[in-house]
Amino acid sequence: MFPFTYTRATSVHEAIEAGERGGRYIAGGTTLVDLMRETVERPRALVDIVGLPLSDVSATPRGGLRIGALARMADVAADPVVRQTYPAVAQALELSASAQLRNMATIGGNVMQRPRCAYFRDVSAPCNRREPGSGCSALEGYNRTHAILGTSEHCVATHPSDLAVVLTALEATVHMVGPEGRRATPIGQFLLQPGDTPDREQDLRPGELIVALEIPPLPRPLRSGYLKVRDRESYEFALTSVAVALHIRGGVIHTAKVAAGGVGTIPWKLPAVEQHLVGRRPSPDLWAQAAERAADGARPLVHNGFKTELLRRTVERQLRIVGGRS
């Protein structure tokens, strides 16, 4: 690990100033410390933001949810308002990492976490995210856990967050504060597909700090849930995962929000699935027909062809789980 200076920010203003001067924010540290030890990350100045008053979780006036960026994953998962209004959020968090890591890690850091691609973590391997222009080792290498959607010839790594899949399905907004003031962006635009610049992972400008994530209100009653499929039952990243939220009234689906994880370079919204559901009556056939559209546009690599069918089946099963109860 390379040496670095360490300061604790005592206000948002102070943090942004330090960030603008090139300081790197550290929240829970569960991504950053790990990658610094591997020398993948080499910040020279760490700015500790964990003491800032940005950890409130609250219902918004019209029934949405605002989660402070520095709220810990464990605390958000246990929050009664979260569990009651958006169970999918609590489920995704409790299916992430471990109890220890969730006690440390924050919501902002979770959305900001970096790829788990083994070549990205190995500084001796070419990797365009780590060293632009050096090449992508995963394209010709072992790519079983990599993405089938949103890939480019420059990078095929998945976005590893579970929570971000739910936030993408529910069309959450990322609230930021920076040297130029406040700004808000839909999460679907905040997280960037690799394209020609895989090293640019988020729409976050120098010095900008995520202050909160906000889920907009959705019509009630709302059923939501998160399903994660992985190589072992716990403490593992997703091979595929699906977040579903359905508003069913008078026997008809009026609102459907669906996104998938483990398959895209960013959490993958599934508009074709959503559109097929809206205006129709829940039935096993409907779940199957909608799920058929889940992998549209997928481009499997040598070792991850199984994800195409696994994704369809994960979507179908989760639609049945969330929508099947009457």
Add this chain to the structure above:
Amino acid sequence: MSTDVQEPELQPEEGRPSPLSRRTFIAATGTATGVAVAAGVTGSGTRPVSATEDVASELADGTTSQVSFLLNGRRQSLVVDNRASLLDLLRERLDLTGTKKGCDAGACGACTVHVDGRRVNACLTFAARLDGAQVTTIEGLAPDGDLHPLQRAFIEQDALQCGFCTPGQIMSGVACIREGHTESPEEIREWMSGNICRCGCYVKIVRAVDHVATGGR
């Protein structure tokens, strides 16, 4: 999740922030120049420091920090290299070797300790961040000469073979019981999944946690 971890390289600090990584730089300038520049940087006063060395004189350059925290009920005030993890500090400097290093990457739970009453991974915790915190390790779980009920349960249930994961399992288990995630063996398994046991003692570990959670019934 990657569990194969390399030894961290200790390298001299580069002189100034540079958009080029060290490797790109050496490749771009030829080995001879690269080495000359690296040597120049080393000669200019920065040097690789062992992550746990006590170097008060280095406070001045900002890469060390003064911290004061409660460790197993006793105050510790010391200067730490900013790179030092709580895990290395405990094991290498404070002689508390009960906390184990498995993966050094958050992936095994062997290093589990309590910070302000919550179970965390000491390997991913920079010691410099602990100013004002309360830390409990396996050594501080019970008063001297005594055993915590979960320690006793591990012995009674024979919940270990090599014992390497055991301190982490016990620290995690104590927190798991306190959090109340012990309604069923399945729930215990899920909430203890952050602690890997290479010897595969899971059945008995769950039994020991369950035993204490249910008041020894």
